[in-house]
Amino acid sequence: MGLNLFNTLTRSVQEFTPLDSSGKRVGMYCCGPTVYDFAHIGNWRTFVFADLVRRYLEFKGYEVRHVANITDVDDKIITRVREQGISLREFTGPFERAFFDDLKTLGCRPPHDTPRATEHIPQIIGLIGKLMERGIAYQAPDGSVYFSIEKYRAAGCHYGQLVKLNFEEMRTGERVANDEYAKESLADFALWKARVPEDGAVFWPSPWREGRPGWHIECSAMSMELLGPSFDLHLGGEDLVFPHHEDEIAQSEGAGLQTCGHRFVKHWLHGAHLLVEGKKMSKRLGNFFTLRDLSDKGFAGREIRYLLITAHYRETFNFTLEGLQGARTALQRIDECLVKLREAAAGTRADADAELVGQFTAALDEDLNIAGAWGAIFEWVRDTNRKLAENSLTPAAAAAALAAWERLDSVLGVGVIAEVAVPPEITALLEARQAARKARDFKRADAIRDELKAKGWVIEDTPKGARVKRA
Ligand code: AMP
Numbered sequence: 001m002g003l004n005l006f007n008t009l010t011r012s013v014q015e016f017t018p019l020d021s022s023g024k025r026v027g028m029y030c031c032g033p034t035v036y037d038f039a040h041i042g043n044w045r046t047f048v049f050a051d052l053v054r055r056y057l058e059f060k061g062y063e064v065r066h067v068a069n070i071t072d073v074d075d076k077i078i079t080r081v082r083e084q085g086i087s088l089r090e091f092t093g094p095f096e097r098a099f100f101d102d103l104k105t106l107g108c109r110p111p112h113d114t115p116r117a118t119e120h121i122p123q124i125i126g127l128i129g130k131l132m133e134r135g136i137a138y139q140a141p142d143g144s145v146y147f148s149i150e151k152y153r154a155a156g157c158h159y160g161q162l163v164k165l166n167f168e169e170m171r172t173g174e175r176v177a178n179d180e181y182a183k184e185s186l187a188d189f190a191l192w193k194a195r196v197p198e199d200g201a202v203f204w205p206s207p208w209r210e211g212r213p214g215w216h217i218e219c220s221a222m223s224m225e226l227l228g229p230s231f232d233l234h235l236g237g238e239d240l241v242f243p244h245h246e247d248e249i250a251q252s253e254g255a256g257l258q259t260c261g262h263r264f265v266k267h268w269l270h271g272a273h274l275l276v277e278g279k280k281m282s283k284r285l286g287n288f289f290t291l292r293d294l295s296d297k298g299f300a301g302r303e304i305r306y307l308l309i310t311a312h313y314r315e316t317f318n319f320t321l322e323g324l325q326g327a328r329t330a331l332q333r334i335d336e337c338l339v340k341l342r343e344a345a346a347g348t349r350a351d352a353d354a355e356l357v358g359q360f361t362a363a364l365d366e367d368l369n370i371a372g373a374w375g376a377i378f379e380w381v382r383d384t385n386r387k388l389a390e391n392s393l394t395p396a397a398a399a400a401a402l403a404a405w406e407r408l409d410s411v412l413g414v415g416v417i418a419e420v421a422v423p424p425e426i427t428a429l430l431e432a433r434q435a436a437r438k439a440r441d442f443k444r445a446d447a448i449r450d451e452l453k454a455k456g457w458v459i460e461d462t463p464k465g466a467r468v469k470r471a
């Protein structure tokens with residue numbers, strides 16, 4: 001069955017089909033981190049969402065090339081480099097390393113390419129050069145180069161593909177130098193910013209003035225360099241729709257590199273924000289948690305990942321520590337079911353249970369309906385637990401269930417948990433308790449149960465006898 005995804009470009013859910021004529025290869029670009037600080041888990045919601053999309057495409061048999069750039073030069077970075085009096089790379093290096101560490105902790109498949117903006121200056125200059133040649137970019141009196149919205153529109157191009165814009169109030173030639181601005185400040189935006197004393201050592205030579213790239217042109221240059229002038233999927237958080245992605249389209253299509261009838265990007269996907277008490281989690285508001293903050297509180301990467309992929313990607317949701325606690329409980333339920341299934345399968349191998357995989361696929365095919373997918377999974381856990389309790393699951397059926405979970409987890413990435421190892425001391429206590437019960441010494445049996453509880457283990461009586469599990 002086909003995969004349907006909401007496309008911000010058409011504001012509708014559309015069947016996803018790749019540009020590749022063989023229908024197999026998919027090019028996907030997700031705006032990566034700006035390495036001016038540690039990424040917070042709001043940022044991680046977007047990156048984990050990109051990982052989910054990539055994993056699901058791979059699950060469906062596509063060969064994905066996933067690019068996530070590293071924005072290692074922009075206004076915010078330059079301000080901090082200046083404040084700290086260190087080199088650009090000294091400043092960005094630790095945040096970049098932390099990004100890759102966090103990517104692993106959260107179980108994300110590493111993107112195939114993670115280009116740094118500072119290593120693509122020639123491509124950026126080349127692209128600006130194309131826009132100059134076509135008369136769509138111009139040099140301002142201060143030496144900076146700007147994108148002309150008027151010239152772009154006069155060339156028959158459409159500015160405002162992702163958002164509706166009010167051109168009435170726009171004054172021709174008005175310029176905005178900052179990387180970030182609102183829709184209301186619709187104006188020509190900077191492609192190349194001429195060096196100013198505050199930039200310190202952060203500048204490169206160019207055919208115009210020494211300087212540095214604007215943020216938007218970085219993504220156009222890197223994505224087209226690695227995926228070609230037209231590619232399938234472009235992702236990012238919803239705050240990037242305007243101006244970042246609108247400007248990316250304008251720069252990339254303005255350079256006229258696409259073959260006739262093709263756009264820069266076929267399918268735009270935007271993830272909703274992670275909120276804290278109804279407000280966007282952000283550095284500016286100070287209402288954020290980094291992954292490190294949550295690890296210090298004892299939460300595992302898979303628990304955080306689980307929480308980040310419980311809500312539909314187009315719905316905002318509130319982050320709370322209780323929510324994270326709920327994620328832990330939900331994963332424990334799955335883990336326990338898997339441990340029991342392993343026991344029941346007793347080493348038998350089988351093909352994946354088609355029913356569960358079918359329900360999961362049907363849900364995700366509908367614009368990544370993750371709530372539907374989790375619903376099917378927890379229904380399956382309930383049903384499996386009931387069958388296990390009734391002892392009505394054959395080893396082959398248990399093995400088929402395990403194989404199905406492995407297929408699902410290749411997309412979810414929350415981990416096929418290893419058997420929970422029971423320390424010998426705990427096993428010895430359990431055996432002593434069984435012996436006491438057999439000898440009808442219930443006082444001692446209860447005392448041992450309490451001792452186990454104090455050590456964090458509870459006894460569970462199953463049809464196959466007593467066993468312990470983590471409290
Ligand atoms: P930045 O490092 O600021 O360039 O942001 C990296 C990514 O995180 C971008 O795709 C943003 O849209 C996204 N992002 C920022 N804040 C949030 C949030 N609170 N929830 C979800 N995504 C976010």
Ligand code: ZN
Pocket residue numbers: 030031032219244
């Ligand atoms: Zn970008």
